[in-house]
Amino acid sequence: MKQHNICFLGQTGYGKSSLINALFGTKFMTDPLVSCTKELYSVSKIVKIENEMTMVTVYDTPGIGEFSSNSVYQEYYNYAVERADHIVLVLTLDRTDSTSQDLLESILPYVKNENVRFTIALNKIDSGAVGEKEYIAWDTENNGPSDDCKRLIDERFGTIRKNYSEEMKFLPFEIVPVCAMYHYGIENLKERILK
Ligand SMILES: Nc1nc2c(ncn2[C@@H]2O[C@H](COP(=O)(O)OP(=O)(O)OP(=O)(O)O)[C@@H](O)[C@H]2O)c(=O)[nH]1
Numbered sequence: 001m002k003q004h005n006i007c008f009l010g011q012t013g014y015g016k017s018s019l020i021n022a023l024f025g026t027k028f029m030t031d032p033l034v035s036c037t038k039e040l041y042s043v044s045k046i047v048k049i050e051n052e053m054t055m056v057t058v059y060d061t062p063g064i065g066e067f068s069s070n071s072v073y074q075e076y077y078n079y080a081v082e083r084a085d086h087i088v089l090v091l092t093l094d095r096t097d098s099t100s101q102d103l104l105e106s107i108l109p110y111v112k113n114e115n116v117r118f119t120i121a122l123n124k125i126d127s128g129a130v131g132e133k134e135y136i137a138w139d140t141e142n143n144g145p146s147d148d149c150k151r152l153i154d155e156r157f158g159t160i161r162k163n164y165s166e167e168m169k170f171l172p173f174e175i176v177p178v179c180a181m182y183h184y185g186i187e188n189l190k191e192r193i194l195k
């Protein structure tokens with residue numbers, strides 16, 4: 001059977017497990033307050049892709065944190081990345097990118113080959129705070145980002161392109177805005193990673 005492996009990476013609390021749950025109907029543990037995923041998990045599902053039954057395996061990795069230099073985690077990342085045909089880096093509107101950039105740099109030597117695809121899932125777009133200004137992120141009527149929030153997302157696209165282009169010279173990426181909480185952009189992301 002054809003195989004397709006997808007590896008989710010990113011900082012703790014950015015919503016990797018929540019996104020996988022929204023995408024694949026899994027029940028991986030999530031937590032609003034503390035680091036949650038502490039081991040490497042995978043789940044497989046048979047999906048028909050381009051008329052071919054394909055075993056899709058998703059890897060849920062423990063999140064990297066400001067203070068965690070956990071070498072076991074690094075081994076998990078390397079293991080999952082070595083097997084991945086698609087890597088999803090989960091980011092948020094938070095602009096402190098150095099931890100994610102370090103993570104990215106550390107896994108690049110383990111990328112299987114030049115055909116591996118790469119996506120940045122910009123999650124939690126419903127919860128971006130902007131300074132003192134009153135700010136409504138979510139348009140609940142249409143279940144999507146408000147106009148103010150769309151502007152913020154556009155800006156964030158710019159900073160991501162700027163901050164990550166150096167590491168990502170050899171691995172072109174696409175940014176997909178999503179919200180695991182309100183199930184926004186999930187079909188978009190699914191289409192992209194199952195292509
Ligand atoms: N507001 C909001 N909260 C979200 C969203 N996605 C996830 N969360 C919440 O953020 C918290 C952390 O989510 P997780 O899915 O556990 O994050 P994680 O990246 O898997 O974290 P680790 O397992 O620690 O690496 C949970 O309480 C989720 O409910 C989102 O799009 N919007």
Ligand SMILES: [Mg+2]
Pocket residue numbers: 016017018029030036037060061062063
């Ligand atoms: Mg998790």
